[in-house]
Amino acid sequence: MSAINQAAVELFAAKAKPVSILVSEADSLERALDLAVSVCEKKPLAHLLLPDAAPDSARKKTLAAPGLDETSWNYLAEAGAKKGFEMIRGGLRNYLAGVDVTISVADLGVADTATCVLECPKEDDRLATMICETHVIALAKSKIVANSYEAESFLERALAKERNYTAFISGASRTADIERVLTLGVHGPLELHLVMIEA
Amino acid sequence: MTAPTMKTYHNSLKTALDDDFLRQTLDKFAVQYRANRQLIFADVNEKELIAEIADAKDASLDQLDQLYERFKIEAEKKGVVVHRAATAKDACDLVCQLAKENNVQTVIKSKSMTAEEIHLNHSLEEAGLKVTETDLGEWIIQLRHEGPSHMVMPAIHLSRHQVADVFAETTQRDQDSDISKLVKVARQELRAKFAGADMGVSGANFAVAQNGSIAICTNEGNGRLTTTLPRVHVAICGIDKLVPTIHDALRVIKVLPRNATAQAITTYVSWITGAVERQEDGQSAQKRFHVIFLDNGRSQLIQDAKCRQALRCVRCGACANVCPVYRLVGGHRMGYVYIGAIGLILTYFFHGHERAKLLAHNCVGCEACKDVCAAGIDLPAIIQEIRARLTEEFGSSMDVALLGKVLANRGLFHTLLKFAKWAQAPVKKGRYIRHLPEIFSLGQGFRALPAIANESFRDIWPALKPPFVPGAKKIGLFAGCAQDFIFPGHLRAAVTILAKLGVNVEFPLTQSCCGLPVQMMGQRAAAIATAKGNVLAFKSLDVDYVVTLCASCASHIKHRYADLLAGENMSADVKAFGDKIIDFSSLLTDVLKVKPETFVNNHEKVGYHYPCHLVRGMGVVEAPKTLLKAAGDYQPAAEEDVCCGFGGTYSIKFPEVSGTLLANKLNNLQATGATTVVTDCPGCFMQLDGGEAIRGGKLKVEHMAEFLARHLAK
Known part of the structure; x- marks a missing residue:
């Protein structure tokens, strides 16, 4: 594991502000997962976007994490179940009307544009990060590089693979298409939380 | 839609100028954009990056065929099917055919200027497919059956009320004009379209040959859904979007969002490589992924030495953002599919000379676009070149051609100007012309036009020439026609100051108009003849500098003479002349160091x-x-x-x-x-x-x- 570039970490946090990324810190991935559960608990129930959705009273909150490893998923699933959430690890096509929260782990961070880089080779990874109302991304501080040129070798490896879909994500989904008024939450998440992990 | 005539074009300009909402919106945008752009470029070296992009783009254009072959090999290894379409029709037919082969009923699109360029929606609808745009702005204009008025913000010409109206009509429900609520309407309405679509059509900002990947920049995230949910993904882009390496793409990404919307980066950049995994009936399957490279005149444009720079364009829209004409009349009058300065150019190359005929003249030549272009394209020079070609193809109006002939002949021009001085006597009122003959005066009432001076500068020069000062700097004076014949007072004042500062001044009488006016009108031969005459006029004078009080003359001589006179076998003289050109203010502060x-x-x-x-x-x-x-x-x-x-x-x-x-x-x-x-x-x-x-x-x-x-x- 590479060392933490403190300057890059600070730059990332500074650049995240103007693009409305909500930044926090955590000691470990487990604490980041706790935070995702807490965010899910506090937010209002997701507004479903497809017809024939179940009435709000008959719905549980939903928390998706298709990309987590076994151990982390087990931890999250237990914490989420305690809060009465429906926990989703796959089959995201069944949830196109929307989920409450998705938590993912970033593969890289680019400081000067506040960008999280996520490899999403599987459809579930891509959908989960788009159809949630709140996206929580955990990013190890040691994975933050100063600028996009420093992300080049990572990207080269990612795109050399036979099939891959690598996402640069630098904020919540946004538009200024009506009267140039900036509005968050068009087709994707309404909110993006970034948890920087001490690792 | 047929090409506008001069009359309908002027009517349409008038309508735009009377549109208060449009005027306010674009005014506000113009002012905010300039300020925001400056801020967002603060942490990068703008000029250096732009120069690098220009060089890299030029290098790519020289090897597009090889880049295409490399991309095709790499992408097809990964299960992608790569196509090349020679014409707009071929590309449309190909997409329709792919739709048919894959049993597609519904299509969703993320924003693609290339798809707009070939009017893809029209073809798909003709083929019986249901097409939905998913970029918010594109969806709005699709519902209104109109074209984009900006390359990045296609619906910038519309108010929230107009958007609410069209959403109400579409959803059959009343809609509040609150913008965040309108955005939610789109979120809701379009999710079902995403969920049910069989084919997703996207553009591509980059096609990386190195590994057969494409990259798409979006803010809304519709690009990610469009390329993820449907069974079939068709990406369509111009062959000019091919770049050799990831580094080339990353470099452009440093400028494109900054220039487009003053963002450090778009919210999403999606890098897609290979026919990626998808879920089909709960089973893991592969997407069907096709990439179509569109030529549509691009190969020919690469061969066109004077205009090929246009293919460097990264579609940021900044040339519209800073254009004072765009700001007043909006994109529907400042382009066809492509908008702004690049729109005037690409319309000529992609959509036909007839359609570009009037548009190409609606450039005031202020060079604001050139100043901000992400790829360092000399947009005004290309627009001038296109004007010259349009004049050669369609001819020019009688008066313009006559003026060209007159200006090309210095003796005739100066004689005519002296006659004009007498001829204008009945219409002159003090410093101004009282009224112009009807034919010239249409719409000209917004400003008084100056009368030709009783005495031209060349008439009074012999009496004004300062006495010779041995050892002092020798400054040549280039008058330009406006100051020689209309405002000789400007030159007289300059000579007074220069005399006071104790320098020698030379004014060769064989100089003439700089040639810019005829160049702007597309009269190439006249522009060359006048330029040549001026270089020769100063050639043997041995002056330290040539000062001109006309910024347009200065810029034209300095930047355009070399190109204009390239065929005249006098490049050393042209360069020497251009190097000596200086504006009056800089001469005083930088050379003569006035206190x-x-x-x-x-x-x-x-x-x-x-x-x-x-x-x-x-x-x-x-x-x-x-x-x-x-x-x-x-x-x-x-x-x-x-x-x-x-x-x-x-x-x-x-x-x-x-x-x-x-x-x-x-x-x-x-x-x-x-x-x-x-x-x-x-x-x-x-x-x-x-x-x-x-x-x-x-x-x-x-x-x-x-x-x-x-x-x-x-």
């Missing part, structure tokens, strides 16, 4: 208008301010460097636009509380002075030389 004591400062409040060809054409920023602060009480005005609307013959061709630009300019200057307005170009002077005369304002307009001569210490 504040040279002037008497009685704290006259003075504002400044930057001629486009001075601030951008010659890159002069500080010199005029330094002089005004020395000789007066300089009052900075808002948008000092925005065009006054003159643009030479532009103001004759498009008086409605020119007059509005002028009104904005005068209002900004008046707001400073200045009593005098100074500029460094006779064209701007004519526009400002004539405009102020018509509106009966109190601003005194002067050329820098006049203002300084008036404040010269005894």
